[in-house]
Amino acid sequence: MLFDPGVKTSKRDLFDRERELEEIFDAVRNREKLIVVYGVRRVGKSSLVNTALREIGEPFAIIDVRALYFESGFRGVSESIIVETLLGKLRESGVLYEKFRDILSDLISRIESISMGFIELRVGRRRGYLRLIDVLGLIDDWCRRNGRIFIIALDEAQYLRFSNKRYDLLIAWSIDNLNNILYVLTGSEVGLLHDFLRLDSIDSPLRGRVRREVYVEKFSIEQSVEFLRRGFEERGVEVKASEIEEVVKKLNGVPGWLTLYGYYRVVRGMNNIDALNKVLEEGTAIVISELDKVIERSRDRYTAILKAIAMGFKRWRDIKAFVEARTGPIPPNKFSELLERLVKYGYVKKINGEYTIDDPIVKHAVLSKL
Ligand SMILES: Nc1ncnc2c1ncn2[C@@H]1O[C@H](COP(=O)(O)OP(=O)(O)OP(=O)(O)O)[C@@H](O)[C@H]1O
Numbered sequence: 001m002l003f004d005p006g007v008k009t010s011k012r013d014l015f016d017r018e019r020e021l022e023e024i025f026d027a028v029r030n031r032e033k034l035i036v037v038y039g040v041r042r043v044g045k046s047s048l049v050n051t052a053l054r055e056i057g058e059p060f061a062i063i064d065v066r067a068l069y070f071e072s073g074f075r076g077v078s079e080s081i082i083v084e085t086l087l088g089k090l091r092e093s094g095v096l097y098e099k100f101r102d103i104l105s106d107l108i109s110r111i112e113s114i115s116m117g118f119i120e121l122r123v124g125r126r127r128g129y130l131r132l133i134d135v136l137g138l139i140d141d142w143c144r145r146n147g148r149i150f151i152i153a154l155d156e157a158q159y160l161r162f163s164n165k166r167y168d169l170l171i172a173w174s175i176d177n178l179n180n181i182l183y184v185l186t187g188s189e190v191g192l193l194h195d196f197l198r199l200d201s202i203d204s205p206l207r208g209r210v211r212r213e214v215y216v217e218k219f220s221i222e223q224s225v226e227f228l229r230r231g232f233e234e235r236g237v238e239v240k241a242s243e244i245e246e247v248v249k250k251l252n253g254v255p256g257w258l259t260l261y262g263y264y265r266v267v268r269g270m271n272n273i274d275a276l277n278k279v280l281e282e283g284t285a286i287v288i289s290e291l292d293k294v295i296e297r298s299r300d301r302y303t304a305i306l307k308a309i310a311m312g313f314k315r316w317r318d319i320k321a322f323v324e325a326r327t328g329p330i331p332p333n334k335f336s337e338l339l340e341r342l343v344k345y346g347y348v349k350k351i352n353g354e355y356t357i358d359d360p361i362v363k364h365a366v367l368s369k370l
């Protein structure tokens with residue numbers, strides 16, 4: 001269902017994204033080993049990657065790095081957790097596991113026989129540490145012998161930066177040495193993913209590697225209208241064109257919000273106004289809880305910056321003047337650092353030196369709840 005608020009995993013439920021899918025297929029056909037998918041929150045990166053990898057028909061594992069990071073209690077994603085997750089995914093993907101059985105059953109049994117909380121410790125002490133590099137080597141070996149490739153998707157890969165393991169080095173090593181393993185990395189905090197990969201920095205291990213960059217943008221006005229129209233049609237719900245127009249105007253092409261709106265209408269049976277209000281209310285709560293983590297270190301200043309931009313100040317010096325009027329003098333470089341950080345996190349968009357907030361729910365949340 002187009003209005004299913006979960007991550008989409010099949011073409012039937014994925015609206016459009018033909019160009020982005022084709023980009024990924026093409027990169028995989030060419031055996032490009034690093035595909036990076038950029039896009040702000042709720043734009044549909046996970047849905048794109050989940051659908052693409054299923055369509056390709058080669059074995060894959062999608063690892064939700066953000067979830068692993070939160071599950072770690074913000075301590076960082078350890079190598080053993082990645083190894084365990086990867087092995088779990090291999091086992092889920094039945095077909096592959098059958099073929100891997102000999103090699104992997106031994107590895108998996110080690111993992112399963114120990115208690116979750118102490119994996120690193122117990123595996124490390126008693127059974128010999130299972131290194132990611134070895135698991136990757138085994139997978140690559142199997143692929144080579146069977147004429148297959150294996151695709152590892154690291155969803156929200158920028159969360160790997162909070163780890164004492166240098167995953168960027170590991171990925172670079174894999175790309176250079178393992179010919180049959182491809183990586184798809186996604187990130188909503190576009191600037192942070194870029195920083196983590198340091199793709200342009202001279203001493204970056206990943207610099208110079210062939211890579212495909214796929215940008216997922218929000219829906220255009222036409223796409224938004226068509227998405228809603230088809231979603232309603234699919235469920236046999238009749239909706240006035242004027243209502244669709246209003247929604248498209250208010251939700252500004254953000255696929256996640258459009259989907260949520262559609263869900264409230266067709267599944268919960270709400271009318272236009274109630275559904276819009278519900279998206280606003282629920283969306284605001286989600287945005288605030290996400291923003292809280294980003295701004296906690298300098299809450300007053302971040303809040304003032306966001307408010308200034310939400311109110312329509314676009315230029316650096318105007319935003320700064322507004323912030324200083326509220327929170328006192330602030331050195332230019334400190335101010336720039338805070339502002340750029342909001343850009344890196346994807347909350348603020350910077351085009352031709354002008355700063356804006358693109359997501360109407362973020363704007364509403366900033367103005368009403370911060
Ligand atoms: N092309 C699409 N067709 C149908 N639904 C979509 C599409 N793109 C996104 N959605 C819907 O929008 C919501 C957000 O999508 P998804 O989780 O894939 O985005 P994301 O970019 O990975 O977001 P996040 O940054 O929160 O991880 C989901 O409910 C998904 O079903």
Ligand SMILES: [Mg+2]
Nearest residue numbers: 045046047155
């Ligand atoms: Mg996602």
